[in-house]
Amino acid sequence: MRILVKGAGVAGLTAAHELAARGAEVTVVDPRPGFGHAASWFAGGMLAPWCEREGAEERVLLRGRDAADWWDAVLPGEVQRKGTLVVAPPRDAAELRRFASRTSGYEWLGETEIAMLEPALAGRFRLALFFPSEAHLDPRRALPALRTKLAAAGVRFVEEAQAEDAFDRILDCTGAARIADRSGLRGVRGEMLYLRSAEIELARPVRLLHPRIPVYIVPRGDGLFMVGATMIEADDEGPITARSLMELLNAAYTLHPAFAEAAVAETGTGVRPAFADNFPRVITAGTTIAINGLYRHGFLLAPAMAREATEVMFAEQLKERNFP
Numbered sequence: 001m002r003i004l005v006k007g008a009g010v011a012g013l014t015a016a017h018e019l020a021a022r023g024a025e026v027t028v029v030d031p032r033p034g035f036g037h038a039a040s041w042f043a044g045g046m047l048a049p050w051c052e053r054e055g056a057e058e059r060v061l062l063r064g065r066d067a068a069d070w071w072d073a074v075l076p077g078e079v080q081r082k083g084t085l086v087v088a089p090p091r092d093a094a095e096l097r098r099f100a101s102r103t104s105g106y107e108w109l110g111e112t113e114i115a116m117l118e119p120a121l122a123g124r125f126r127l128a129l130f131f132p133s134e135a136h137l138d139p140r141r142a143l144p145a146l147r148t149k150l151a152a153a154g155v156r157f158v159e160e161a162q163a164e165d166a167f168d169r170i171l172d173c174t175g176a177a178r179i180a181d182r183s184g185l186r187g188v189r190g191e192m193l194y195l196r197s198a199e200i201e202l203a204r205p206v207r208l209l210h211p212r213i214p215v216y217i218v219p220r221g222d223g224l225f226m227v228g229a230t231m232i233e234a235d236d237e238g239p240i241t242a243r244s245l246m247e248l249l250n251a252a253y254t255l256h257p258a259f260a261e262a263a264v265a266e267t268g269t270g271v272r273p274a275f276a277d278n279f280p281r282v283i284t285a286g287t288t289i290a291i292n293g294l295y296r297h298g299f300l301l302a303p304a305m306a307r308e309a310t311e312v313m314f315a316e317q318l319k320e321r322n323f324p
């Protein structure tokens, strides 16, 4: 089966992997070279279905809990299984209890245990939640590595538009580019930044709860930290606003004052494609199938959606063969 995958973000690449693994002849087209325009490039890369359950339906947990295994099997060494630490300033301890009441799979930690897990946070927080089964990866390592692996396995990557009738199936993974013409799809703007500091070390993603702007900080190694992310109902991918920058920096400073001296290495914005229920879909229309609506769960749910789309494509091909 010859398949044209449109879009080389996390949805397109994971699907290309599953399709190629089933023996399909896969071409991936993306008119923009590199990854800098894909929402996937700005992601935290957290594989955190237990934490995400705080604001998401049970099916996000059910379909996302094997994601770390998928990434680990496909890109050995890229997944870090160190759990997630969730903290709140003492005045916001109620936030921590609320978070706990909406999630599962955590342990309560006191000051000593927090210091053992993250020595840099010693004495800064009295209580924390620790989600030991969660994992994370660095999208800026994982995406290029996956693309290289796919190319080595024979997947063709092109930038020029392709004649679609040369393919048996089209898989549309163009994300937010479809907002204007896919009914029910909207954009949720996510602003983030990278900070560089040699003064602080973290081993795992840390979420700081705050009634207005909850943030997370994901260590990337070598003193680099990703700080994210805003959630704004808009599909504008313009530069980060002064307010968002201030709020993210304030939150980083609340987590650790050493961030005040950090260098702002980069700011960025990605538009998360989302449906009304914030759950992704595999949509079939003739010979075109689409994966879209990954919302804030692209790395978490793309493996499950890629498997689902692959099943749909191969089942349909079988049907066509049996009943021409």
Ligand SMILES: Cc1cc2nc3c(=O)[nH]c(=O)nc-3n(C[C@H](O)[C@H](O)[C@H](O)COP(=O)(O)OP(=O)(O)OC[C@H]3O[C@@H](n4cnc5c(N)ncnc54)[C@H](O)[C@@H]3O)c2cc1C
Binding pocket: 006, 007, 008, 009, 010, 011, 012, 029, 030, 031, 032, 035, 037, 038, 039, 040, 041, 042, 043, 044, 045, 046, 047, 173, 174, 175, 176, 177, 189, 190, 191, 192, 228, 229, 230, 269, 270, 271, 272, 273, 291, 292, 293, 294, 295, 296, 297, 298, 299, 300, 301
């Ligand atoms: C700040 C931020 C933090 C996030 N953190 C996390 C996280 O920690 N964990 C997690 O799981 N998810 C996270 N997400 C969500 C995740 O990034 C998205 O769900 C995911 O990137 C969506 O992937 P996608 O492949 O659908 O779209 P994209 O990554 O946007 O890829 C779409 C691709 O399609 C291409 N394209 C557009 N038009 C065409 C066309 N006509 N033909 C061919 N190609 C086309 C584009 O160039 C682009 O490369 C985060 C998102 C943001 C913005």
